[in-house]
Ligand SMILES: Nc1ncnc2c1ncn2[C@@H]1O[C@H](COP(=O)(O)OP(=O)(O)O)[C@@H](O)[C@H]1O
């Protein structure tokens with residue numbers, strides 16, 4: 114890293130565009146997104162369906178690359194990295210939580226949480242210990258040996274969060290993490306994310322629901338592939354209480 | 355790194371166990387291919403060994419000479435003077451001895467046993483390396499006078515004599531001829547031809563059997579043991595010349611006798627098994643190719659079924675080569691298990707077939723190991739494309755799958 118990470122934001126997007134397809138069928142999902150996110154922030158991304166929220170999250174999560182523009186993460190220009198280099202970034206710095214939980218079926222909660230550590234080359238004992246700690250953090254230690262099918266939706270999402278946490282990432286990306294949950298479960302997940310953010314993890318979350326967005330410190334509004342406006346320094350639900 | 359590989363291996367086993375029937379059906383081609391190769395090679399070795407054994411029971415450096423139907427469609431038998439002429443005139447002939455035999459029944463003390471009586475002299479025992487285990491061979495006087503003395507094959511002794519008693523000096527009867535037991539032959543096993551048990555025989559002096567059983571001075575065949583310092587072809591040539599002359603065969607007339615050379619039979623046998631092995635290799639190759647394509651197909655199915663899983667792994671940071679290794683490992687484990695099953699099946703098959711066709715079961719570690727390694731390599735060859743395809747999946751598309 115040539116530049117000092119202290120002097121610049123954790124994440125910088127400059128003129129990000131994303132076009133899907135080619136020729137007359139081409140569709141520009143992002144039309145020049147600029148945004149900076151500081152380390153330790155809790156960001157909610159909102160906007161109508163099809164406005165480019167997931168596309169942006171995929172780029173931020175190093176799963177996809179922009180068609181043009183610059184994406185700096187820790188000062189690294191991610192858009193010029195190859196697939197495996199982006200994989201290494203993900204395994205080192207990022208944790209993912211998906212709307213559909215995306216746990217491995219017929220595999221215990223504990224093994225699901227251990228999975229990222231496997232690709233880090235940790236030994237079995239270290240994997241087990243870290244995974245148990247992560248499950249304990251999300252309050253699911255007693256459920257370690259249960260398979261996803263034996264867990265409720267809220268519990269599955271907490272396992273997914275534990276899996277994202279276990280590598281102690283800098284950033285946790287969550288695309289509609291409460292989209293498949295009822296309000297009560299959703300609020301529990303938001304409490305959990307707030308707590309983790311308090312422990313120093315930067316959180317980027319897409320949500321449709323105003324109620325969930327109130328947990329964030331920054332809200333980014335998307336419309337038609339562009340950032341419409343950004344609300345910063347909000348008073349959060351947790352702080353209102 | 356071992357943690358990673360150990361976990362990958364474990365995962366492979368788990369996936370295979372999850373689809374046990376499918377895995378089994380998939381590897382059937384490999385199982386059958388491997389089992390066929392090993393069984394054929396093992397049985398081939400057994401057959402070869404058994405034939406070599408029979409040939410070596412005829413003795414090495416031995417010709418066997420017997421008469422054929424001649425031009426006048428009558429067998430012209432050999433006589434004792436042919437044996438004497440060969441012994442005298444063929445350089446390199448160490449032992450020359452004739453033989454006749456007849457089937458008969460042996461009686462002793464109320465017990466009876468179907469067997470054959472063979473008329474030979476001691477020269478025959480030496481030529482064929484037949485040992486007398488208990489007692490003594492014939493004396494010159496017994497041979498020339500055609501005495502009623504006999505040497506028992508071990509089977510005959512076991513059949514009609516009380517166990518653990520010595521038959522030496524006992525009187526017994528062969529058909530209508532009584533004889534005194536002077537010895538017991540060493541065990542020789544099967545040989546000479548199908549269903550010919552060399553231990554179920556009684557030997558008497560040649561002259562005795564000719565006089566009392568076959569009723570003529572004809573020989574059925576004679577054997578020549580030659581000095582290995584001589585070329586067998588040279589001896590054979592001079593033998594043919596001599597016999598043609600003695601049998602007054604015209605120039606151009608076919609030989610009315612046949613000479614079997616044990617060394618030649620050995621060579622022919624080697625060539626035959628070589629051809630058989632090549633044929634088996636082709637058949638096995640085809641069956642393994644079909645099996646390999648089956649493996650490739652099922653691995654492609656597996657990649658499609660587990661697209662979402664692959665997406666998850668990629669999203670949390672798996673490298674392309676780690677995903678490739680996972681599927682490659684699965685294919686190799688699957689094929690190796692097929693190979694092991696094939697080896698087990700081959701063991702059962704070749705062991706039981708060997709006992710059915712009555713040849714020795716000769717376990718060959720080399721062909722078993724080779725087959726196992728080959729099936730593992732098949733996993734790499736046919737698992738590579740599906741594994742590469744899995745590793746090239748786009749994580750976002752893969753996560754959206756279904
Ligand atoms: N892989 C793709 N191929 C083509 N079009 C896509 C693809 N992914 C997303 N889009 C389109 O890009 C637009 C933005 O999608 P997305 O970022 O998923 O929206 P959001 O998450 O805000 O609902 C949508 O119109 C969608 O149809």
Ligand SMILES: [Mg+2]
Pocket residue numbers: 166167168
């Ligand atoms: Mg979306």
